[in-house]
Amino acid sequence: MAAPQNYLAVIKVIGVGGGGVNAINRMIEVGLKGVEFIAINTDAQALLMSDADVKLDVGRELTRGLGAGANPAVGRKAAEDHREEIEEVLKGADMVFVTAGEGGGTGTGGAPVVANIARSLGALTIGVVTRPFTFEGRRRANQAEDGIAELREEVDTLIVIPNDRLLSISDRQVSVLDAFKSADQVLLSGVQGITDLITTPGLINLDFADVKSVMSEAGSALMGIGSARGDDRAVAAAEMAISSPLLEASIDGARGVLLSISGGSDLGLFEINEAAQLVSEAAHPEANIIFGAVIDDALGDEVRVTVIAAGFDGGQPPTRRETVLGVGAGKREEPAPSARNAEPVRQTSTLGSVPPREETQAPAEPVPSANESSLPPVSPPHVPTARPYQDSQAEELDVPDFLK
Structure with missing residues (x-):
């Protein structure tokens, strides 16, 4: 036998x-x-x-x-x-x-x-x-x-x-x-x-082939973890996971997502659904989302969510919205005024979570005009004049009169 x-x-x-x-x-x-x-x-x-x-x-x-x-x-x-x-x-x-x-x-x-x-x-x-x-x-x-x-x-x-x-x-x-x-x-x-x-046998079971379908030749991946208790705990944990400080970039555009939700025996179907929906909205519209729910009584009333996002176009996750995820929703409004005053292209790109058009419009008129006027006059006088005066010994005689 x-x-x-x-x-x-x-x-x-x-x-x-x-x-x-x-x-x-x-x-x-x-x-x-x-x-x-x-x-x-x-x-x-x-x-x-x-x-x-x-x-x-x-x-x-x-x-x-x-x-x-x-x-x-x-x-x-x-x-x-x-x-x-x-x-x-x-x-x-x-x-x-x-x-x-x-x-x-x-x-x-x-x-x-x-x-x-x-x-x-x-x-x-x-x-x-x-x-x-x-x-x-x-x-x-x-x-x-x-x-x-x-x-x-x-x-x-x-x-x-x-x-x-x-x-x-x-x-x-x-x-x-x-x-x-x-x-x-x-x-x-x-x-x-x-x-x-x-x-681990779970409520919603997965096998090795499911995981392989997401992670085989997927390139760079991002991982976020979150845990929460109380009302809306699953959604709160999912929000923590996709805006985790551990994420170096946004999961936007991920074509493969592994989502693991763990909780006690009181883990509800609706809260699982809401958490999964939140993650799916953050990923690519056609993403392959592999989802598992595991019951672990040791967690008590805590819910843990682990999100692993992979399969980005070009192999690398989009880094432009890095600060949006890392900082969280509360601080998205703060950089807006400073971005207008300083007019750097980078800040407008991190703010561009609402319309991407703003990124191209903002630098189109004010940025080039400000930079073109400020850069040529500022850089030539500073660089050549600063070095000779520092190197020469004539500073004692002429610096107070001529430089001013």
Whole structure:
């Protein structure tokens, strides 16, 4: 008699580098179910601290287990040297999440290699990474941008979470430790928002093929999370999710949307419908919206909404309305007067949520005339006159009389 076959989707979450391993440790801690965890690092000591099912020390020869020293080239080489081992642990996966903290060595350099292997094995490959805090320095930020660009080429869908935006939803007294913990929590939300749709039986059930239809070769994606209690909680949570500070851009134009709503057993049909309608109106009119509702009694009277938007034309989400979503509806009216006074093109584009025509009309007459008159006279006198007077020693004699 044939052995019983496993018909469940095999989901593997790979943490690459220090940030990635910390993130999967957090996922293990909160009990993310239905997935296998794999930790990959060049730092042997950090690996020892992980509770992952599988641990791969890819730095034992190249770095003697001492880490990549924030050098992505070392991280890339370490992953390439252990390509066969990585391939072995990824075999059989239907979906692979590659999570990392961009900007360092192992995560930045190794994540694209891991993603490349996963995709070559036929797995739906999703990158969920963080962009570093500003206080981590310019070099780390530049390395992160390069790493994100490389990873985008190797995954089906890439979700980038900007750590700086966590500050806007954190208390001013937050410690550095808690700031990084909250970054791990958001990485967890990104992975859990997708895996729960597949692994947790829900009111409105989804399967792996549903998720794949949205996320396969979708390019850049945006993730927003929201939670609320009380009256209109589902709509409030959905509004929070699509105007989340974590969103770097608007979900306008998204052709694929994953919507996950979780709540207690009292979660109502009408509130689910209203929340779903709100999200569908924000996306592309012909968007493929994959929707799941999960009952979790641990939430009590709280409703949580996770929105993942992908499939933008051109592969990238529209960034012009970035501030509209990030700031929220209350502040949309404030920039209007300042935009008229200063007359910059950028501000009119962020305000252009009502009619797009205003963007072209405003700069057409006043902006060119103001700029043409102000720019030529101002720039020539300032630049040439300022430099010679500063360099010469004649300032003592002539500056008070002639410059005035």
